[in-house]
Amino acid sequence: MLLVLSEEHKLHLAFLPKVDTKVVGEFGRITMEFLRRGTSPKIYEGAARKLCVPVEIVQHGVEGLMFLMLESSKHMLTEVDFLDSVLVLGFDEELNQILLQLYLKHRSQIRSILSHLPSSLPSYHNLEWRLDVQLASRSCCQQVIPMLTMRLLLTRGYDSHSDYSSRVLQTDPSTLLYLISTLEEALAAIKTSHARRILRNIK
Amino acid sequence: MRFRFCGDLDCPDWVLAEISTLAKLSSVKMKLLCAQVLKDLLDEGIDYDKVTKLTADAKFESGDIKASVAVLSFIFSSAAKHDVDSESLSSELQQLGLPKEHTTGLCKSYEDKHSALQDKLRETSLRLGRLESVSWRVDYTLSSSELMEVNEPIIQLKLEAQGAESGSRETTVVSVSADKFRVLLAELKQAQAMMNALQ
Numbered sequence: 001m002l003l004v005l006s007e008e009h010k011l012h013l014a015f016l017p018k019v020d021t022k023v024v025g026e027f028g029r030i031t032m033e034f035l036r037r038g039t040s041p042k043i044y045e046g047a048a049r050k051l052c053v054p055v056e057i058v059q060h061g062v063e064g065l066m067f068l069m070l071e072s073s074k075h076m077l078t079e080v081d082f083l084d085s086v087l088v089l090g091f092d093e094e095l096n097q098i099l100l101q102l103y104l105k106h107r108s109q110i111r112s113i114l115s116h117l118p119s120s121l122p123s124y125h126n127l128e129w130r131l132d133v134q135l136a137s138r139s140c141c142q143q144v145i146p147m148l149t150m151r152l153l154l155t156r157g158y159d160s161h162s163d164y165s166s167r168v169l170q171t172d173p174s175t176l177l178y179l180i181s182t183l184e185e186a187l188a189a190i191k192t193s194h195a196r197r198i199l200r201n202i203k
Numbered sequence: 204m205r206f207r208f209c210g211d212l213d214c215p216d217w218v219l220a221e222i223s224t225l226a227k228l229s230s231v232k233m234k235l236l237c238a239q240v241l242k243d244l245l246d247e248g249i250d251y252d253k254v255t256k257l258t259a260d261a262k263f264e265s266g267d268i269k270a271s272v273a274v275l276s277f278i279f280s281s282a283a284k285h286d287v288d289s290e291s292l293s294s295e296l297q298q299l300g301l302p303k304e305h306t307t308g309l310c311k312s313y314e315d316k317h318s319a320l321q322d323k324l325r326e327t328s329l330r331l332g333r334l335e336s337v338s339w340r341v342d343y344t345l346s347s348s349e350l351m352e353v354n355e356p357i358i359q360l361k362l363e364a365q366g367a368e369s370g371s372r373e374t375t376v377v378s379v380s381a382d383k384f385r386v387l388l389a390e391l392k393q394a395q396a397m398m399n400a401l402q
Contacts, residue, residue, distance in 0.1 A: 117335075128329040130329040135397065136394070166368065166369075167368060
């Protein structure tokens with residue numbers, strides 16, 4: 001598929017052929033840093049001073065390049081498609097090759113950053129458990145009550161490295177058996193022919 | 204195939220795969236790697252530079268290094284968890300394809316640190332709201348805004364415990380009158396007698 005670039009985007013990228021190839025490489029590096037860590041105005045100001053152009057032009061150039069990389073990675077463009085999409089900008093062959101190399105080198109990194117973006121539900125991280133037997137309490141001596149105490153650690157959804165939320169649960173053995181059988185039923189649902197047919201078609 | 208060190212379950216596929224990675228190391232380096240992994244499991248700190256140097260000969264990439272540390276951690280902690288003796292561990296690992304010299308080195312390290320590992324695992328078992336410290340003070344109330352002559356002893360108890368849900372330190376301060384405190388003490392002594400009977 002081909003990327004359709006808006007007029008504004010083409011205008012922003014029109015800055016790129018006016019500088020040399022080393023600067024384009026530098027812009028590529030700034031773009032990747034932007035995607036990984038965000039950017040600061042100082043970087044733009046420094047580049048603008050060195051190239052003697054206004055700061056907005058530098059900023060638009062970097063952002064235009066970043067958007068081009070993002071959209072290409074998002075749609076998993078092949079080399080041919082990428083070159084065709086960039087052709088419309090009217091750059092010379094060398095610049096096209098540089099952009100292509102930049103795209104190919106960073107494609108998988110960009111995709112992994114993009115895959116972390118959508119927020120998701122808290123997901124399982126760890127389950128600690130202990131099995132206790134209550135022998136006596138203040139009101140009643142000589143008891144035998146088995147109990148399972150669990151601490152369920154969940155990630156907080158959007159970032160797998162942030163703090164975990166923990167839930168403390170307690171259950172008796174019969175509820176535990178019921179819990180196990182329900183979860184095993186859920187696992188068995190993957191093996192039904194209906195589910196297998198769908199998985200085969202996705203692959 | 205059921206393995207005792209996996210808790211009488213099948214051995215996970217990734218463990219099988221990484222055992223062949225471990226076999227690429229020489230048995231001497233393997234023994235040193237085991238020592239490092241045991242130090243990590245006992246919370247003595249693992250020296251990643253040493254690990255990198257040990258695996259450099261076999262040209263392990265960073266993924267292989269992480270995998271071999273993970274598989275050794277799994278074998279040690281799982282074997283200690285199910286209280287497997289070192290001969291059974293040795294025969295099971297050889298069944299999985301780990302060469303004999305590697306297995307002997309691994310099992311020797313396991314046997315040395317077996318009880319220390321079990322103690323450490325016992326300590327880190329789930330415990331909610333662990334009591335850290337108790338401090339107390341006995342006051343004597345002379346008088347108050349309600350009554351001119353009160354003349355009563357009162358105890359202030361400060362309990363520092365880990366919160367059950369949050370896991371962070373929580374401080375609770377309670378003041379207990381003499382009668383209530385006598386009841387509290389009697390009940391706690393009963394509980395202590397029960398605990399001593401169990402030991």
